[in-house]
Amino acid sequence: MIGIVGAGITGLTLSSYLEERGEEHLVLEATERPGGVIRTTEVEGRILDHGPQRTRVTPEISLQLEQLGLESELITVPPDHPLFVCRGGELRLVPFTPAGLFRTNLLSWPGKLRVFLEPLTARWMEDETVGAFLTRKFGAEAYENLMGPLFGGLYGSDPGEMYVRHSLAGTMEGLGVSRSILWRFLQGSFNRSSAPAAISFRGGMETWIRALHESVKDRVRLSTPVEALEPGSDGRGWRLLLGDDSLEVDELVFTLPADAASELLLPVAPELGARLRMLRYNSLALVHLAGETGLHGLGYQVSYGENLRTRGVTWNASALARNGVYTAFLGGARDPGLLELSDQEIGEIARREFGQVTGAETRVLSVSRTRVPSWDRSWTVLEGIRVPRGIHLCSNYESRVGIPGRISRARAMAEELASPE
Ligand SMILES: Cc1cc2nc3c(=O)[nH]c(=O)nc-3n(C[C@H](O)[C@H](O)[C@H](O)COP(=O)(O)OP(=O)(O)OC[C@H]3O[C@@H](n4cnc5c(N)ncnc54)[C@H](O)[C@@H]3O)c2cc1C
Incomplete structure (x- = not known):
């Protein structure tokens, strides 16, 4: 039996690859909702994504979307849409x-x-x-x-x-x-025309999660946090403590963030647990703005010399045909103090600065907070790590952050688990 901790896109995709290979497994998810950082809401009939706004379609992703029957739900970002950088208060085209x-x-x-x-x-x-x-x-x-x-x-x-x-x-x-x-x-x-297409879904990125979850749902237990780990009863594998219940597994795959993995590992693998705890994450605020702007393009990033707290804005209205929606990103490693402000203050900064840069009037629809692995100097702690037998790390702090990277890592992990030693 293989235990997978976490039902974000990595855990769910790993489950589907293991299912294809006929491997006995179970996914345990702490919250009542699959998807992890991929989360979509609807406000005033507008689709808002609070994690990734879109992804590139690799052959692996294309095959998965076809198997899930999601082709008719896709929205493809026009490959020739311009991208800008704000420098000297003006939007300037990024040369490709x-x-x-x-x-x-x-x-x-x-x-x-x-x-x-x-x-x-x-x-x-x-x-x-x-x-x-x-x-x-x-x-x-x-x-x-x-x-x-x-x-x-x-x-x-x-x-x-x-x-x-x-x-x-x-x-x-x-x-x-x-x-x-x-x-x-x-x-x-x-050249962007030769790069894989970027896509989202009519109903937002969570559409993908819902379909993927549906396809493996017999293998997924929601609202089931893994609370602790113990060595398996006959000296093999691991025992997962799940509140009143427990589960014995031969192999255990962590797809959860580094701090959550660290908490579980500290008692059984203190050095690994301590090292994972040292990985830094960047906190970000996402502000969804709404307005009829006439802007055409993918959005903009902000040059380092600008006196702005917004890091970048994705123009979902134009890139994804999203009914007047713009997603501003603020905070991150270059402005961690921003996250100490209230939602209202953050929303107001995003709205005002967007107006200053584009001349467009908008209003704030939502403010949310999330985080991403920073992949900064703290990643040296992962060099030379030793992971206990039967435990596998399969997360966006040990392999690539982007969704294409998550899917190919899940496939490689499924192959490793399915092949005899
Ligand atoms: C704001 C933002 C923008 C992004 N933009 C892009 C983009 O444009 N393109 C792109 O390709 N990628 C993007 N990414 C990256 C990509 O979305 C993520 O790397 C990926 O979705 C992570 O998925 P995951 O399954 O590995 O982890 P997560 O989504 O973090 O899932 C981990 C799961 O583990 C669960 N969990 C935690 N502790 C426990 C426990 N003790 N027991 C059981 N379950 C537990 C959590 O509840 C969660 O559901 C972005 C990410 C963010 C945050």
Whole structure:
């Protein structure tokens, strides 16, 4: 028997892959709702996502959506929609092609010339942060106005605190970058029309979770927090304490956040538990705004020099045909103090700053708070970790954060568990 702790997208997908392989298993979820950070609500008939707003469709995801019969529910983000960075109070186009890079008004001419020197610079170094690396490669102007906001925005993090080896190195490898990022860019590797499509669903991202949960629901126990762990009774496997109940498993997979995993592991694997507790998460506020703006594009990130607390805004109205909805992201590693403000204050900052940048009048529909693994320097504690026999970590702090990464990690985990040693 395999026990899976957590019914977010990773736990549910792992369940479906194990089901395909005929492996006996059970998913235990603390809350009454599957999906974890993927959560959708409806306010005044408008769909609001409080976690990911969309995802890229890899072949694995495409197959899963087809098996779940979700194709007719999909909304595809138009691949040619422009993305902007706010610099000097103005929205400026992000260049995705060599001609765009040449023409962009996001960088000064000296800033552009500095970018073109990148092939002469050396590859990343062992203890180099993403911020130091991108500044060394492309110059401070390009880092602060383009690469820093775009890369850091993925994690709500500060690239100046993230080691290349933990985060960017994997992305560069995926893009086939050996030494020069610019060279790959000039060859068209960053061309958005060749990238997998980005999608959401008519009813929001939780549509996917509901269908996935339905397909494995006999294997999922909701409202069943795992409260503690003990070694299995005959010296094999593990015993999960579930309030008045308990469950013996041969293999145990953790798909839950690092602090929750740490709490369960501390008594049985103190060193691992202590290390997981040291991983930092970034707290974010999401503010949903509503208004008829006429804006066309994916949204914008904010350059580091701006006097704004908003990190970026996704234009769901235009990218996902979402009835006047805009999602602003605030807080994160560069502004942790923001989360100490009240919801009302945070909502008002988002609304005012959105108006300042775009000229559009909106009103606040909702303010919610969430968090993401920061993948910063604290990730060195995971180097050389030893995980007890029969326990497997399968979470967005030990493998990639994005949903495509979660799905492929779940598949690899299912293969590992299903194959005899
Ligand atoms: C704001 C935000 C924006 C994002 N944007 C994108 C994006 O644009 N594109 C993209 O691809 N990805 C994005 N991501 C990342 C992606 O959504 C997440 O990495 C992914 O959904 C995490 O899923 P998970 O199942 O691994 O973990 P989680 O969703 O965290 O699920 C873990 C589950 O474990 C449960 N649990 C905790 N403790 C216990 C316990 N003791 N017993 C039982 N159950 C327990 C929790 O209740 C939860 O349901 C974003 C994430 C966030 C937060």
